[in-house]
Amino acid sequence: MKIKAVTVNRFRGYSSPVTVQMDDLLVLVGRNDIGKSTILEALDIFFNEGKGCVKIDKDDINKDCLAQGQDCIEIGVEFTDLPADIVIDATNHTTLRDEYLLTSSGTLHVIKRYPNAGKEKVFIKANHPANPECADLLLKKNAELKKILEAGGFDCADKTKNSELRKAIWCGQANLQLSDCEIEVAKIDAKSIWEQLKAYMPLYTLFQSDRKNSDSDDEVQDPMRIAVREILGDPQIQADLAQVTDTVKARLEEVAQRTLQKLGEMNPAIANSLDPRLPDFTSLKWPDVFKNVSITGDDDIPINKRGSGVKRLVLISFFRAEAERRQNEASLPDIVYAIEEPETSQHPEHQRALTDALIALSEAPNTQVLLTTHSPEIVKRLKFENIILISDQTPERVSPVLEHELPYPSLNEVNFSAFGExxxxxxxxxxxxxxxxxxxxxxxxxxxxxxxxxxxxxxxxxxxxxxxxxxxxxxxxxxxxxxxxxxxxxxxxxxxxxxxxxxxx
Incomplete structure (x- = not known):
């Protein structure tokens, strides 16, 4: 899955909905404190759910909206390149199209809302049946679906599967009355579909420009952590880890049973009340096993203890290596690299090398690159279609830089508009x-x-x-x-x- 667009509303400096269209490479330009990093950090909140670089809090609510009693932050992402089908409950195959969970243009539009900057509520905005005879089928249980099926006199080959029941009911309608609506995914089958969709979503990793200097400084450690996440996502490694899990669980089960047997000899009542609970493979946090991976320098000095320029050189090298690898390997997971001000602490020559590496990386399959920058050097190496200007001069707040809209084609015009250069x-x-x-x-x-x-x-x-x-x-x-x-x-x-x-x- 790839990001087509992101929308933020009532989040920090954005008091009304603002939408940014994305391609394989997108560079946000504009003056300081105009809202460029806000877009990147909103995506971190959306994808990583507080486990990435950014945790949402009440200070993130737009102050004007809060004064008007509007305290619900909204972050929406529209996706393309969707999975062909989804498996619910291990064997129940269905598709987003069959479940009417796509927009009229065939995209998946997911909206997350955070009332008072608290726990998220997830919705899918779709062109969905509104006919009262077949509306809200995703919210109904198996018994309810069977009643609707029988009342309508529809045929269904497999009444044990909710997706087949829904399909039969929808196919039996003369007019579905499709219309745009929002479906809360916390309900019944919609929740199962959402859990499956999350597995198809791209990895999203944010490299921030200003970060505290500590032993766990993610600015440098993140490249290794991204590698861990990608490696652990390999199907063969997943199968190997599942086998390890099954072996460990079997042995733990033996230990638990022997313990309960001896406990039963002393107190049968307590022994009978106990039941060993062992985690499933999917609930294990394998990335945490490798959370201390790092790159160290001479005398085991962590890279993050070196100067800012050296730390950023590590990132340049990582992106160059990733560009080469992703160009040459197939079947890699979707990933989005989001980098704030990659030019930080870098000589102009290194800025140019980094820009070229990121452009090459964005051209690799299943890869998107999202940047913010204050560097005219970086802008001058881009194409017009890669650039979005963020300002407070228009109600839309964001605008693409189209070559034919300028009096003549020049990226110097972009640098003047964005940075006042x-x-x-x-x-x-x-x-x-x-x-x-x-x-x-x-x-x-x-x-x-x-x-x-x-x-x-x-x-x-x-x-x-x-x-x-x-x-x-x-x-x-x-x-x-x-x-x-x-x-x-x-x-x-x-x-x-x-x-x-x-x-x-």
Whole structure:
């Protein structure tokens, strides 16, 4: 299963529903404290249920919503690449389509709600039968389904399976009256279906940019823990672990029975009241057996005790290795790598290497990569379709960066919009575009002028009156001319904004 879209509502800075569409690679850009990391952390809460990097609490409720008495956080995820069928109770095969648990576009839409930031309630939003004769069948028990079947005079080959009963009832209706509705999965068969679906969901792992420096620092340990989760998910290893579990359970059963036998000789009443309970294989927490895996440096010094740059280099190497492995291996589990500000503590050269590794990783089968960044270096190596701009300037809060919506195709435009980066390169691009369009005279008309001292080839000078944009352009292209007062960063931004406004008009 792959993420198609994520929606957050009443969570931190998002007071109304905001939806972000996802592809194999998605990079969220925007200014500080605008809500980029909120999206990544909402997904961590959704997938890892408080056992990942983030635990939900009351401070996560949007303050404006809380003041209006709306305290229910909502996180919804829409999935594609769904499993062909689902097995309920070991032998009962069914499909999401047969159970009418898909949207009208054929996706699975799961919504988790957290009243007062407490225990989650899970819903599936689907195009589901609303006909009173066959509505809410997922909430009914076997005996109730049989009564509906008999009352309608429908045929069913296997009345022991609820999914077959539902299918027969639905097939017998002239009009199902399909409509969008929400089904709470805690009810009857819906709960069994949900438990099965969770096994198909992608692994989600979040690498945060700012984390305490401790021996269990997940920022560095997580790569190894992800490897543990993937390795333990291998069907052959699952079978081997199940065999180990059965052997241990058999021996424990023998110990328990011998103990109860001796207890019965002393006090039969107590012995008869006791029943040994041994856990099933599925309830055992195998990843915890390997929770202390780590990478250590010289003299057994944990990597997390090294500098931030070294720790991030470990991550770069991990992602490069994963990209290569996932490109070459088949039948790997779905996984989502979410990384906050991967450029942290890295030289620009390493930033470029990391970006290339993450792009390659996103191209591997069954893999999605989700980033936040403040790095223009990273943005410049991306495609427009990989970028989502988050701002507070529009009601939607998020917007894709579409190449044809810009006055000309430039990722410098994205960096200026997202980070306010006023670069010489961007200034040159804007000026060059206006010049190529033959509109320089129109652009300069009516703008205030200032004195610029031009340096001739023979070393003499001549004074000119030019607009700010030309003043800056001349200084960028003729740094050898020291006859003029250097322009300021504020003037560079002013000139860029003037050219952008001109092109927009």
């Amino acid at each position: 006023a670069s010489y390169e961007y200034h040159n691009e804007l000026y060059g575009f206006i010049e190529a369009e033959g509109r320089l005279t129109e652009y300069k008309a009516g703008k205030p002028q200032r004195q610029y001292i031009r340096l001739r080839q023979d070393g003499s000078t001549v004074s000119q009156q030019i607009v700010l944009t030309e003043y800056i352009r001349h200084q960028i292209h003729h740094p050898e001319n020291d006859q003029n007062v250097p322009f300021t960063a504020e003037e560079l931004t002013e000139s860029i904004e003037a050219m952008r406004l001109f092109l927009q008009v």
